[in-house]
Amino acid sequence: MGYFLFRRTVGLFLTLFAVSIVVFASMNVLPGDPAITILGIESTEDARAVLREQLGLDEPVLGQYFAWIFNALQGDFGVSYSYGVPVSELIGERIPMTLSLAFSGMALTTTLALFLGISAASYHKKPGDWGVMLLSQLGIAIPAFWLSMLLVLLFAVKLRWLPPGGFPGWDEPLSAMRSLILPTVALALVQSAVLARVTRSSALEVIRLDFVRTARASGFSKSRVLWRHVLPNALIPIVTIVGLQFAALVSGTIVIENVFYLPGLGRLIFQSISNRDLFTVQALVMMFAIIVVLANFLVDIAYVLIDPRLKGRSN
Amino acid sequence: MTLRQLPANLIIGAILVILVLGVALLSTIWTPYDHAALSISNKFQGPSFAHLLGTDQLGRDVVSQLMVAAGNSMVVAVTAVFIGGTIGTMLGLLASAKGGWVEDLVMRLSDLGFAFPALLFAIMLAAAFGPSLPNVVIAIAFINIPVFARVSRASANQIWTREYVFAARAAGLGKIAISRDHILPNIAAPVIVQATIEFALAILIEAALSYLGLGAQPPSPSWGRMLSEAQTLMYLAPQLAVYPGLAIVTAVLGFGLLGDGLRDISDPRLARER
Amino acid sequence: MIELKNMSVNLGIFSAVRGVDLVIKPGDRIGVVGESGCGKSMLALSIMGMVPDALSTVGSLIVDGQELIDAPESTWTAHRARTMSMIFQEPMAALNPLRRIGDIVAEPLLVHDGLGKSAARARVIDLFTEVGIPQPELRLRQYPHELSGGQRQRVLIALALACNPRLLIADEPTTALDANVALRITDLLVELAQERNMALLFISHDLGAVSRATRDILVMYGGDIVERGTTQQVLQEPAHPYTQGLIAARPQISQTATRRKRLPTIAGSVPALINLPKGCRFSGRCPRELAKCASTRPRAVTTDQGSTVMCHLFEGGTAQ
Numbered sequence: 063m064g065y066f067l068f069r070r071t072v073g074l075f076l077t078l079f080a081v082s083i084v085v086f087a088s089m090n091v092l093p094g095d096p097a098i099t100i101l102g103i104e105s106t107e108d109a110r111a112v113l114r115e116q117l118g119l120d121e122p123v124l125g126q127y128f129a130w131i132f133n134a135l136q137g138d139f140g141v142s143y144s145y146g147v148p149v150s151e152l153i154g155e156r157i158p159m160t161l162s163l164a165f166s167g168m169a170l171t172t173t174l175a176l177f178l179g180i181s182a183a184s185y186h187k188k189p190g191d192w193g194v195m196l197l198s199q200l201g202i203a204i205p206a207f208w209l210s211m212l213l214v215l216l217f218a219v220k221l222r223w224l225p226p227g228g229f230p231g232w233d234e235p236l237s238a239m240r241s242l243i244l245p246t247v248a249l250a251l252v253q254s255a256v257l258a259r260v261t262r263s264s265a266l267e268v269i270r271l272d273f274v275r276t277a278r279a280s281g282f283s284k285s286r287v288l289w290r291h292v293l294p295n296a297l298i299p300i301v302t303i304v305g306l307q308f309a310a311l312v313s314g315t316i317v318i319e320n321v322f323y324l325p326g327l328g329r330l331i332f333q334s335i336s337n338r339d340l341f342t343v344q345a346l347v348m349m350f351a352i353i354v355v356l357a358n359f360l361v362d363i364a365y366v367l368i369d370p371r372l373k374g375r376s377n
Numbered sequence: 378m379t380l381r382q383l384p385a386n387l388i389i390g391a392i393l394v395i396l397v398l399g400v401a402l403l404s405t406i407w408t409p410y411d412h413a414a415l416s417i418s419n420k421f422q423g424p425s426f427a428h429l430l431g432t433d434q435l436g437r438d439v440v441s442q443l444m445v446a447a448g449n450s451m452v453v454a455v456t457a458v459f460i461g462g463t464i465g466t467m468l469g470l471l472a473s474a475k476g477g478w479v480e481d482l483v484m485r486l487s488d489l490g491f492a493f494p495a496l497l498f499a500i501m502l503a504a505a506f507g508p509s510l511p512n513v514v515i516a517i518a519f520i521n522i523p524v525f526a527r528v529s530r531a532s533a534n535q536i537w538t539r540e541y542v543f544a545a546r547a548a549g550l551g552k553i554a555i556s557r558d559h560i561l562p563n564i565a566a567p568v569i570v571q572a573t574i575e576f577a578l579a580i581l582i583e584a585a586l587s588y589l590g591l592g593a594q595p596p597s598p599s600w601g602r603m604l605s606e607a608q609t610l611m612y613l614a615p616q617l618a619v620y621p622g623l624a625i626v627t628a629v630l631g632f633g634l635l636g637d638g639l640r641d642i643s644d645p646r647l648a649r650e651r
Numbered sequence: 652m653i654e655l656k657n658m659s660v661n662l663g664i665f666s667a668v669r670g671v672d673l674v675i676k677p678g679d680r681i682g683v684v685g686e687s688g689c690g691k692s693m694l695a696l697s698i699m700g701m702v703p704d705a706l707s708t709v710g711s712l713i714v715d716g717q718e719l720i721d722a723p724e725s726t727w728t729a730h731r732a733r734t735m736s737m738i739f740q741e742p743m744a745a746l747n748p749l750r751r752i753g754d755i756v757a758e759p760l761l762v763h764d765g766l767g768k769s770a771a772r773a774r775v776i777d778l779f780t781e782v783g784i785p786q787p788e789l790r791l792r793q794y795p796h797e798l799s800g801g802q803r804q805r806v807l808i809a810l811a812l813a814c815n816p817r818l819l820i821a822d823e824p825t826t827a828l829d830a831n832v833a834l835r836i837t838d839l840l841v842e843l844a845q846e847r848n849m850a851l852l853f854i855s856h857d858l859g860a861v862s863r864a865t866r867d868i869l870v871m872y873g874g875d876i877v878e879r880g881t882t883q884q885v886l887q888e889p890a891h892p893y894t895q896g897l898i899a900a901r902p903q904i905s906q907t908a909t910r911r912k913r914l915p916t917i918a919g920s921v922p923a924l925i926n927l928p929k930g931c932r933f934s935g936r937c938p939r940e941l942a943k944c945a946s947t948r949p950r951a952v953t954t955d956q957g958s959t960v961m962c963h964l965f966e967g968g969t970a971q
Contacts (some may be wrong), residue, residue: 085501215618
């Protein structure tokens with residue numbers, strides 16, 4: 063286990079290093095002048111030169127990269143060009159919003175998907191199964207932002223039960239939660255459609271195994287057999303997809319935050335693009351990539367926690 | 378195999394895909410109106426014989442816009458999946474043929490590719506070059522490379538152990554020639570299945586990006602941007618927020634079902650489980 | 652305690668088990684023998700109420716005076732583990748690989764008997780001792796893959812015994828084990844059955860194990876019980892041609908060690924369910940077949956020696 067963790071952690075850092083190079087390169091090395099991007103084509107060459115010097119763009123690329131990494135490791139992502147405050151401050155203000163949305167979305171996704179997937183598997187080849195499969199097929203095809211709009215149309219415009227967007231902050235926990243409901247549902251419905259299918263097919267694989275028969279012979283109820291015996295054994299492929307989905311969910315927040323006007327990282331990244339705020343975009347893309355890589359790292363660790371048989375093998 | 382024995386998802390998927398592709402093709406030669414023609418006096422019309430789905434806030438015909446948008450969406454999906462699929466498949470074939478450190482390198486690089494959701498990559502490009510349709514194509518193509526590299530490598534590795542490949546090697550054929558003559562034709566099935574599914578995803582991503590304003594720029598219509606425009610008018614004309622979404626669902630569902638169906642008939646072992 | 656009357660397990664119009672009568676009383680030790688695919692396991696599953704969904708059970712299956720033939724799953728779950736319990740052939744596959752064996756065996760105690768954690772733990776240690784697992788306290792925390800095949804089968808037996816069932820069905824319990832381990836497991840089952848006055852339904856194609864473990868025997872072929880009687884009687888003086896074939900096909904140590912004589916076998920193999928003949932199921936493979944065998948189903952007849960045979964050869968009284 064110790065060696066396994068060590069190897070994975072080294073792998074994690076190598077990946078993060080590679081990710082940082084890709085992010086930096088696509089922003090700085092690819093043909094394109096950040097000064098033009100920021101100031102626009104109509105700007106004078108003098109103004110661009112001044113800006114380049116301000117941003118440290120006139121230094122050698124390698125030096126720029128290491129300066130960026132070195133400062134980033136100390137939590138310094140530079141100063142936002144458009145907001146005039148440190149990028150780290152901007153991120154700090156908005157990260158709770160995005161994380162609450164991502165985690166509530168993930169929680170709802172997993173709950174819904176496990177419930178639907180396991181039910182479908184237990185009613186294999188019966189109407190309940192077909193129903194779940196049909197719903198999930200449809201769910202996969204619906205863009206999250208359109209679903210969001212439909213939800214707003216129904217629950218905010220027609221019924222007026224929930225706010226159409228905005229976020230009052232966690233100082234008012236009740237209305238904060240109310241305004242998270244629709245975004246969470248919009249994020250989760252689509253993702254759970256994918257996960258429910260994986261859960262179903264994984265559970266169907268397990269249901270045929272002998273120990274399920276043993277559990278039935280031990281007089282356990284159908285639901286106990288499904289949830290306590292089948293599900294844990296079906297978890298490995300499910301966890302893999304959950305890891306990938308967390309990545310999809312986090313990038314999904316970029317879209318959803320824009321639909322519901324939620325002040326999180328996703329909206330910030332989007333505004334930064336409109337403002338041509340290179341440093342902020344660079345830092346945010348890096349943040350998102352880190353979250354995705356971390357999620358996959360955690361999935362690898364989770365495998366070993368789920369299945370005791372892997373412990374011996376990975377050493 | 379007769380038509381009756383084909384799986385239902387394949388048939389429904391094929392019908393939807395033909396519908397969408399047909400409309401997209403038709404839009405290149407004919408639309409009821411010029412999709413960009415403004416007519417402020419005709420704004421927010423309901424459905425009628427003149428305008429089957431009504432008009433938008435600038436009096437543009439919704440059907441015509443949807444049709445042209447279908448064309449744009451298909452062009453983006455086809456180009457992006459084709460570019461990403463070709464590069465990815467070639468990398469996968471190379472990895473499988475060479476083995477050793479080449480294979481390791483390709484696989485590690487594809488891991489890296491998975492760290493960037495398409496949306497993020499498109500945002501990066503938009504930040505560096507400004508938003509445009511080619512950026513969307515590049516972003517979608519990029520995230521398709523690792524997907525196809527994996528699928529083709531896994532399938533190719535199986536083919537390399539077949540007798541006829543041994544025979545070809547014994548006959549003195551080089552690895553490149555074997556990959557081209559023997560491996561590629563035999564991994565076509567899984568690659569095509571994957572391409573169909575990636576097509577569906579590409580349509581979704583294109584829609585999301587153009588919804589965010591990172592895709593097709595006005596006046597070129599796209600389903601995603603039609604939706605973002607409709608969002609601001611939700612209280613005035615809620616119906617405008619419905620049609621483009623239905624168009625997206627039709628296209629994505631069509632390619633998704635078609636991909637599933639193709640997989641079912643090319644791999645009957647999987648079909649029984651579904 | 653358990654009574655089957657004219658019970659069949661059908662797949663559409665085909666029968667995997669055909670019109671079986673069987674009474675199981677406390678302390679009975681009944682062996683069920685026959686080739687693979689002859690309906691032994693299906694008979695066992697039907698007594699557990701665990702026949703696969705595609706098949707249907709008809710006739711009468713009475714447990715403690717209660718008719719269970721069409722009983723809902725909830726009635727069956729109330730009986731399983733407490734009235735009857737079952738162990739299976741492949742002990743590795745039959746144990747949940749993700750759980751510690753202590754937790755596996757404790758689960759029915761917690762769920763059915765309402766024991767607390769520590770009481771259940773103590774009971775599991777008792778059970779492990781009873782089934783001969785050494786150092787039970789240490790074993791509790793082990794996973795199935797860390798045990799040997801024989802130990803796994805013992806864990807499975809402990810699990811089956813946890814709620815003191817009155818009938819234990821052992822479906823090929825020794826097939827996957829080494830010969831000497833198999834012997835010890837067989838003896839353990841007999842010992843446990845005697846100590847607990849528990850009925851044992853011992854399903855096996857290993858006649859040696861069956862003769863060691865059981866008092867009575869059922870010989871099954873094609874879903875029919877073709878011969879039944881005391882184990883001793885049936886194995887020593889088999890009446891039905893199928894039983895005779897089974898016994899003749901059994902390897903004997905003296906034979907294989909000295910002369911490499913070819914083992915006699917029963918010609919052909921068990922036909923698939925849909926190809927079974929209508930009359931006597933054994934017709935077509937039987938060396939002493941009569942004209943009517945293929946079309947007419949023989950009645951069960953009691954022989955002079957006291958066993959019951961389902962064969963036209965005996966319908967006149969004794970063998971013709």
